[in-house]
Amino acid sequence: MQSPDAVGMTHRTSPSMPVVRFREPADACKRVAAEIASLIRQRAAESRRCVLGLATGSTPIRVYRELIRMHREERLSFFNVVTFNLDEYYPIKPESAQSYHRFMSEHFFNHIDIIRSNVHLPKGTVELENVSGYCRDYEELILRSGGIDLQLLGIGRTGHVGFNEPGAKRDSRTRLVRLDTVTRNDAVKDFGDLERVPLLAITMGVETILQARRIRLLAFGEHKARIVQQAIENRISSALPATFLRGHRDVQYLVDYDAAQCLPPSFFGTPLQ
Ligand code: GLP
Numbered sequence: 489m490q491s492p493d494a495v496g497m498t499h500r501t502s503p504s505m506p507v508v509r510f511r512e513p514a515d516a517c518k519r520v521a522a523e524i525a526s527l528i529r530q531r532a533a534e535s536r537r538c539v540l541g542l543a544t545g546s547t548p549i550r551v552y553r554e555l556i557r558m559h560r561e562e563r564l565s566f567f568n569v570v571t572f573n574l575d576e577y578y579p580i581k582p583e584s585a586q587s588y589h590r591f592m593s594e595h596f597f598n599h600i601d602i603i604r605s606n607v608h609l610p611k612g613t614v615e616l617e618n619v620s621g622y623c624r625d626y627e628e629l630i631l632r633s634g635g636i637d638l639q640l641l642g643i644g645r646t647g648h649v650g651f652n653e654p655g656a657k658r659d660s661r662t663r664l665v666r667l668d669t670v671t672r673n674d675a676v677k678d679f680g681d682l683e684r685v686p687l688l689a690i691t692m693g694v695e696t697i698l699q700a701r702r703i704r705l706l707a708f709g710e711h712k713a714r715i716v717q718q719a720i721e722n723r724i725s726s727a728l729p730a731t732f733l734r735g736h737r738d739v740q741y742l743v744d745y746d747a748a749q750c751l752p753p754s755f756f757g758t759p760l761q
Pocket of ligand 1: 548574575641643644649651
């Protein structure tokens with residue numbers, strides 16, 4: 489077996505937030521994919537389903553790619569897997585180029601043997617007056633599926649997880665939210681111009697995320713360094729929703745060296761050669 493040093497991994501376990509640092513984003517993604525695969529296989533061996541909370545954005549794409557590879561080359565089956573995605577723009581049609589429905593199909597679901605009725609994403613087409621009932625049903629469905637075993641997360645530059653923007657409460661549940669200006673500006677790369685970026689989204693709440701049995705947050709690149717440092721070191725509050733992850737019993741940050749650069753050097757101990 490490859491030793492952790494061989495992939496340039498350094499591990500810090502603070503009382504509030506374990507952070508694992510990797511030389512390359514690909515190594516972090518492989519590590520999470522391996523954990524997910526092992527969970528799926530373990531559950532399959534017990535004839536149980538495995539419930540995954542999934543995320544969009546550029547960060548987790550390589551996790552999906554690695555899981556697809558394992559499906560093709562290592563016979564990893566998703567037959568027993570149930571998924572719940574974190575969020576979706578509102579309003580948006582599922583076939584629209586920027587929708588998370590389309591993103592997930594193209595980057596993951598179209599390439600594996602998951603049962604389509606086991607796939608769940610918040611719908612961006614629900615009538616406004618039905619949204620709150622719809623969000624309650626989404627929560628109910630997660631509970632009825634047995635709860636999320638492992639939640640994959642990215643982090644936005646505002647410190648959002650899912651679309652829980654600054655101001656989101658710790659006890660928030662799936663709901664309609666207003667997107668932060670920073671987040672909308674970051675989405676211009678997908679929508680072409682700011683006018684076209686939706687003002688709203690449906691997102692799982694902070695509490696929904698915290699109820700997952702394991703949480704794995706990925707962050708790569710220099711542009712995530714400041715927010716990663718703040719999420720780990722700032723006071724826990726709604727001003728930076730990712731701070732709420734601290735204190736979860738099984739949470740881990742998996743970051744590359746660039747995203748870890750604002751954490752104090754002592755944080756990771758002696759760098760590995
Ligand atoms: C969007 C998603 C988040 C994601 C974030 C970061 O806002 N709703 O779930 O974490 O983007 O995206 P990226 O991974 O592309 O940096």
